[in-house]
Amino acid sequence: MFLSIAFESDIPLYQQIKNQIITGIAQGKLKPGESLPSVRQLAADIGINFHTVNKVYQQLKQESWVVIHRKSGVIINPDLNLQANEPYRESLKDTLEVLFAEAYLRGVTLEESQQLLKTIYQSYVQEVSK
Amino acid sequence: MFLSIAFESDIPLYQQIKNQIITGIAQGKLKPGESLPSVRQLAADIGINFHTVNKVYQQLKQESWVVIHRKSGVIINPDLNLQANEPYRESLKDTLEVLFAEAYLRGVTLEESQQLLKTIYQSYVQEVSK
DNA sequence: TACTTGTTATACATATAATAGAACAGATGC
DNA sequence: GCATCTGTTCTATTATATGTATAACAAGTA
Known part of the structure; x- marks a missing residue:
């Protein structure tokens, strides 16, 4: 498990997960092209509802951090090209x-x-x- | 009015007010010992409920940014001595x-x-x- | 066929944010 | 004294955010 969740924190669960995925990419723990666990798998690992994980993935997809295909599941965007506009x-x-x-x-x-x-x-x- | 509130922002009103008071102190727009408007006055100026302003003042008081007395009202703490613990x-x-x-x-x-x-x-x- | 995948829909519980109205005690000014 | 303003407290309501729960569907896989 590459995530450590603080349930007693006042930071929402989905925000904690999102933060750790983005910092994970920056720190090289997660590499572009690498696949993330399925929404149900990650939710089960952490011990939370899969809708919470789905919310994270949807936001990450919306902001181009990840790409999602039926075939390959959720993977870190291989062509990370975010602009500091x-x-x-x-x-x-x-x-x-x-x-x-x-x-x-x-x-x-x-x-x-x-x-x-x-x-x-x-x-x-x-x-x-x- | 030393505050500019963005009602359409996703940042809560009370948080915007609190942020601007603290940055106001740092930038010298608000000086230690200076008095702030009463909860009702500030609320009326901004056009919001006075409970929202009261929430800000209570938090600022709790964190020692301001001191509150019946007599003097709400004033920036004259002895700002916050620690970076x-x-x-x-x-x-x-x-x-x-x-x-x-x-x-x-x-x-x-x-x-x-x-x-x-x-x-x-x-x-x-x-x-x- | 059985299973997993992402996705969507609905519902519920809880917490937070903001508003609303009312009341009270202490201080101030006339 | 009296009216007014002060911070403070109480209860209540509404809207939104967060998280959980259950169910179902289409697409891909073994």
């Missing part, structure tokens, strides 16, 4: 503005934040491919 | 890990991210005080 960059900036306002007021310096970012980026794989 | 740093790291996994996969480099952070930090005031 302007709306995305805007939303990212807005999110960071709020997030780091609190961090700044708690005494986290710019240097610390940049160092943290560097460490996080180092956990991402150099080349995302098969 | 270990649980907070953990949650910040977890949030960033997810956030930048997607950014990374969309082609946003470490250098771009660090530059963005620098720009954001520059919008925060140097010295948070009266």
Whole structure:
């Protein structure tokens, strides 16, 4: 099992699963072309309803993280080609503005934040491919 | 009015208000000791129910961003002394890990991210005080 | 044929978000 | 004193989000 779910968390189950799949791709734990468990299988593994997993897969498909075929099931998009377009960059900036306002007021310096970012980026794989 | 509310947003009203008050403090638009509108006044200004504003103030009070007295009403905590303790740093790291996994996969480099952070930090005031 | 696949539909329970109206005690200004 | 404003609390209702439950269907596989 490549997922660890916190049932007591206030983050919705489907969001936790989605987050871990996307970070999994970035960290190379999941490779483009690799297949994911079926909705029923993954739901059984985690111990939740298959509709919750289906919701995740539908959203991932909608955002082009995965492709779904009757034959091959759900696989990580082999041709990951997501763009950092302007709306995305805007939303990212807005999110960071709020997030780091609190961090700044708690005494986290710019240097610390940049160092943290560097460490996080180092956990991402150099080349995302098969 | 120092708040701009997006009613069509999927971000809850109370969360938008809370976010803008905290970033407002970081950016120097709101200074420690400064008083905020009463729950009824702010609600009337925005055009929402006063219970929603009350929810914001209660949370801000709970997290020590503001202090509330019968006499003075709601004021930004004059002695802002919030700590970046270990649980907070953990949650910040977890949030960033997810956030930048997607950014990374969309082609946003470490250098771009660090530059963005620098720009954001520059919008925060140097010295948070009266 | 039996089984698994993704997909869809309906229903239900619970929690969250937002609104609504009412009331109360403490403080303020006339 | 009296009216007004303050934060606070209570109950209630509506809408939405989340998660579960059961069932069914068409397409592909062994």
